[in-house]
Amino acid sequence: MDDELRQKIYAFIEKKGLRKTVQREAIIQAAFCTNDHYTAEELILKARAIDSTVSRATVYRTLPLLVESGFLKEIDLGKEHKTYDPNFANQPHHNHLICTDCHRVIEFEDAHIETLEDCITKRLGFSPKAKMVRIEASCNQFQRFGKCERKGTG
Amino acid sequence: MDDELRQKIYAFIEKKGLRKTVQREAIIQAAFCTNDHYTAEELILKARAIDSTVSRATVYRTLPLLVESGFLKEIDLGKEHKTYDPNFANQPHHNHLICTDCHRVIEFEDAHIETLEDCITKRLGFSPKAKMVRIEASCNQFQRFGKCERKGTG
DNA sequence: TTAAATGCAAATTATTTGCAGAAGC
DNA sequence: GCTTCTGCAAATAATTTGCATTTAA
Numbered sequence: 195m196d197d198e199l200r201q202k203i204y205a206f207i208e209k210k211g212l213r214k215t216v217q218r219e220a221i222i223q224a225a226f227c228t229n230d231h232y233t234a235e236e237l238i239l240k241a242r243a244i245d246s247t248v249s250r251a252t253v254y255r256t257l258p259l260l261v262e263s264g265f266l267k268e269i270d271l272g273k274e275h276k277t278y279d280p281n282f283a284n285q286p287h288h289n290h291l292i293c294t295d296c297h298r299v300i301e302f303e304d305a306h307i308e309t310l311e312d313c314i315t316k317r318l319g320f321s322p323k324a325k326m327v328r329i330e331a332s333c334n335q336f337q338r339f340g341k342c343e344r345k346g347t348g
Numbered sequence: 349m350d351d352e353l354r355q356k357i358y359a360f361i362e363k364k365g366l367r368k369t370v371q372r373e374a375i376i377q378a379a380f381c382t383n384d385h386y387t388a389e390e391l392i393l394k395a396r397a398i399d400s401t402v403s404r405a406t407v408y409r410t411l412p413l414l415v416e417s418g419f420l421k422e423i424d425l426g427k428e429h430k431t432y433d434p435n436f437a438n439q440p441h442h443n444h445l446i447c448t449d450c451h452r453v454i455e456f457e458d459a460h461i462e463t464l465e466d467c468i469t470k471r472l473g474f475s476p477k478a479k480m481v482r483i484e485a486s487c488n489q490f491q492r493f494g495k496c497e498r499k500g501t502g
Numbered sequence: 503t504t505a506a507a508t509g510c511a512a513a514t515t516a517t518t519t520g521c522a523g524a525a526g527c
Numbered sequence: 528g529c530t531t532c533t534g535c536a537a538a539t540a541a542t543t544t545g546c547a548t549t550t551a552a
Binding site for chain 4: 365366367369371372401402403404405406409
């Protein structure tokens with residue numbers, strides 16, 4: 195896990211007057227030592243692999259804290275369970291493309307789309323606060339060859 | 349409710365070999381006689397106002413059918429409950445701006461953003477299937493005057 | 503020392519499902 | 528008449544919460 199990020203998270207925890215517990219440390223470690231997306235249940239398993247005393251309740255109580263910190267975001271991949279994305283700490287403006295063939299998720303950034311979103315927002319009389327784009331698309335390689343070698347999250 | 353839309357929906361029902369029941373009629377009527385977004389629970393109330401015999405179970409069984417038909421879409425407004433949007437029948441490519449001041453939802457279409465999304469998708473080696481943009485933004489009028497007269501959904 | 507955090511187990515809540523009776527075709 | 532659809536009530540499953548105990552500061 196990135197050391198700069200770790201420090202920022204603990205700065206947030208300290209600023210909020212929260213305590214540093216072994217369970218929170220394990221959950222934070224589990225939450226940010228990966229680029230994969232995960233559900234609450236998956237995070238419980240990953241946190242327990244680090245510290246077996248972590249309870250379901252503590253994970254469910256910690257998740258909103260991490261989201262509030264801004265380093266973790268809840269994303270909408272159209273799945274039935276809530277999905278969390280730990281990559282906004284490093285790439286604050288990324289978006290998601292979901293492969294309709296293999297269901298992998300590709301993260302991408304694009305300055306033009308950011309600009310355009312800001313234009314649209316201003317034209318409507320608003321000031322942009324948060325923006326997200328989700329694209330579902332079919333993989334050309336997969337369609338041709340029945341497989342693709344692309345690396346994706348999730 | 350738009351008559352052309354009604355016909356399309358019943359064409360879908362017939363094509364699927366489904367039956368035309370009073371409960372389904374009431375639910376469809378409730379679902380598409382408005383431009384507002386709604387939750388499953390809200391749809392139950394609206395459908396019961398039309399036909400009081402409509403049960404919760406039937407609404408929950410009908411919703412996925414309407415979504416499958418393509419005329420109703422589940423949208424992500426960041427709210428805790430699933431929200432449904434009946435306006436895709438008339439405006440198949442619209443997106444959502446959520447006001448962070450009064451929480452109203454503004455629907456907008458933009459051809460440029462569509463084009464850009466297609467470009468990005470192709471550049472990544474995919475063929476676009478579905479695209480969505482969600483913007484959270486603060487209302488300039490509201491910020492200045494403490495209120496705004498804008499009409500919005502939700 | 504004391505306020506906050508934890509684990510457990512029970513509660514909550516949206517949604518789903520089994521089943522017997524009702525109704526569309 | 529046969530099959531689908533419905534309402535009811537029970538089941539399911541993710542998340543939340545109350546409380547006694549533990550622990551960080």
